[in-house]
Amino acid sequence: MTKRIIHIFKNDLRLSDNPSLIEASKAGHIIPIYIVDESDLHTDSAQNWWLQKSLEKLKKSLDNNLYFFKGNYKDIITSIISENDIQGVYWNRSYDSYSIQRDKDLKLYLEENNIEVKTFNSLLLWEPWQVAKPDGSPYRVFSPFYRKGCLNQKEPRFPLPQPNQINYFKINGSKDIKSLNLINGFNWYDKLNEHWDIGEKAAQKKLSLFLEDGIDDYKDGRNFPSKKNVSRLSPHIRFGEISPNQIWYAARSLKEDRNIDHFCSELGWREFSYYLLYHFPFIEKENLNKKFDNFPWTNNLEYLQAWQKGSTGYPIIDAGMRELWETGYMHNRVRMVVGSFLVKNLLIHWHYGHAWFNSCLVDADKANNTAGWQWIAGSGADAAPYFRIFNPITQGQNFDEDGIYTKKWIPELSKLPNKYLFNPWEASSDILNEADLELGKDYPLPIVDIKESRSIALKAFETIKNKS
Numbered sequence: 001m002t003k004r005i006i007h008i009f010k011n012d013l014r015l016s017d018n019p020s021l022i023e024a025s026k027a028g029h030i031i032p033i034y035i036v037d038e039s040d041l042h043t044d045s046a047q048n049w050w051l052q053k054s055l056e057k058l059k060k061s062l063d064n065n066l067y068f069f070k071g072n073y074k075d076i077i078t079s080i081i082s083e084n085d086i087q088g089v090y091w092n093r094s095y096d097s098y099s100i101q102r103d104k105d106l107k108l109y110l111e112e113n114n115i116e117v118k119t120f121n122s123l124l125l126w127e128p129w130q131v132a133k134p135d136g137s138p139y140r141v142f143s144p145f146y147r148k149g150c151l152n153q154k155e156p157r158f159p160l161p162q163p164n165q166i167n168y169f170k171i172n173g174s175k176d177i178k179s180l181n182l183i184n185g186f187n188w189y190d191k192l193n194e195h196w197d198i199g200e201k202a203a204q205k206k207l208s209l210f211l212e213d214g215i216d217d218y219k220d221g222r223n224f225p226s227k228k229n230v231s232r233l234s235p236h237i238r239f240g241e242i243s244p245n246q247i248w249y250a251a252r253s254l255k256e257d258r259n260i261d262h263f264c265s266e267l268g269w270r271e272f273s274y275y276l277l278y279h280f281p282f283i284e285k286e287n288l289n290k291k292f293d294n295f296p297w298t299n300n301l302e303y304l305q306a307w308q309k310g311s312t313g314y315p316i317i318d319a320g321m322r323e324l325w326e327t328g329y330m331h332n333r334v335r336m337v338v339g340s341f342l343v344k345n346l347l348i349h350w351h352y353g354h355a356w357f358n359s360c361l362v363d364a365d366k367a368n369n370t371a372g373w374q375w376i377a378g379s380g381a382d383a384a385p386y387f388r389i390f391n392p393i394t395q396g397q398n399f400d401e402d403g404i405y406t407k408k409w410i411p412e413l414s415k416l417p418n419k420y421l422f423n424p425w426e427a428s429s430d431i432l433n434e435a436d437l438e439l440g441k442d443y444p445l446p447i448v449d450i451k452e453s454r455s456i457a458l459k460a461f462e463t464i465k466n467k468s
């Protein structure tokens with residue numbers, strides 16, 4: 001008898017280079033399912049909006065053969081198995097502690113019931129347990145992790161083509177994406193539509209365009225938010241519409257140079273985030289560096305709101321926060337600058353920034369978001385030292401010199417001469433009048449003084465500096 005295999009889609013919403021789907025298709029007739037795990041759901045978030053669109057695209061590529069479920073993984077699989085004669089359940093592995101435990105329990109249950117279980121790696125270039133320091137302990141510093149740990153391993157798996165043929169087995173179940181209730185009537189989502197083309201094909205197209213016309217000056221250009229030198233592939237990678245292996249090999253197939261190496265090393269930072277989450281699972285909620293547990297955060301909620309709304313009075317910060325709200329994305333340089341401002345100048349715990357990004361980013365990713373915030377707060381692995389406080393004025397002047405990015409997101413500053421774009425409060429009243437700008441009315445005055453808040457932050461750090 002031909003085997004019937006369930007493939008559980010997770011963060012692998014693609015047909016090509018999907019090891020579990022490919023093996024399941026070879027082994028027999030497949031039942032592709034997607035389960036919304038309610039305990040792990042991020043309601044009212046941009047990532048849910050992306051997920052819904054991506055699942056719709058995936059269902060089309062599977063000739064409408066994708067079943068949607070919501071609830072507990074084990075209960076759902078048990079119920080499908082009890083109603084159908086199923087021989088195997090395959091999936092691609094996850095690396096956060098919640099999913100690892102959930103999948104372990106499911107595997108145990110299936111094996112006890114003589115159902116074949118196969119799991120695969122579709123998410124990472126190197127499995128986190130393969131990479132270790134010579135003494136066997138996990139790396140905590142990026143450079144040796146990547147150069148000694150990863151690049152000395154055997155080359156990542158070469159990407160696999162999509163299955164030649166897929167035979168489906170039909171079950172009773174909903175194929176209506178609306179049954180998942182991923183997004184409600186929130187009209188915030190409408191504007192995200194303008195900025196993104198979603199799904200496996202769109203991801204491949206974006207990669208090709210970036211390799212043709214963006215990677216050339218990646219190493220330097222990636223720092224400037226108005227340049228086209230970043231790929232914007234992050235949400236596609238987050239949902240597995242494209243695999244890191246596909247990106248790695250597509251980039252490596254071009255002539256070797258520092259831009260390609262640097263781009264691949266950023267994929268390496270992603271590996272590092274997953275590696276940290278796997279080896280130190282508590283970092284999703286707790287500081288990796290325990291001395292930060294005693295940090296005297298002040299968590300002023302009015303400041304937090306001003307930051308979220310993009311009305312801090314610091315143009316590069318406000319441009320970034322408005323870009324995030326309008327598009328669900330923020331350029332990496334600006335993520336670092338707004339992050340530093342929140343945790344250092346405003347003394348607000350990184351948890352608040354993490355939660356806001358988790359709601360607003362279309363690429364919100366357990367590993368990258370956590371590692372990014374701990375890095376910026378100084379509490380993470382190989383983190384930015386706490387005393388490195390990004391200055392929003394000079395960051396704007398250095399990385400958006402001509403103001404293209406800032407003026408795009410803060411049009412009320414569009415007539416201001418670039419000399420004052422990042423410090424409008426220093427412009428004379430004549431200059432402000434000419435720019436049709438009344439500070440405090442058309443655009444806010446700074447909510448904190450940059451020098452003073454910096455010195456308060458450094459004093460706060462002194463209180464924990466010598467703690468172990």
Ligand SMILES: Cc1cc2nc3c(=O)[nH]c(=O)nc-3n(C[C@H](O)[C@H](O)[C@H](O)COP(=O)(O)OP(=O)(O)OC[C@H]3O[C@@H](n4cnc5c(N)ncnc54)[C@H](O)[C@@H]3O)c2cc1C
Pocket residue numbers: 222229230231232233234235237238266267269270271273330331332333335336339357361363364365366368369370372373376
């Ligand atoms: C506070 C903070 C929070 C962040 N939260 C997230 C998040 O939730 N999801 C997310 O994908 N990235 C996050 N990042 C990392 C980084 O900002 C984004 O991956 C990057 O901006 C995505 O844009 P891109 O695809 O154009 O990147 P590119 O420069 O084109 O890089 C290609 C890919 O490499 C990976 N990458 C690049 N930079 C980093 C990095 N610093 N760390 C880890 N992986 C990286 C991403 O998968 C990215 O898509 C965060 C960074 C900070 C400072």
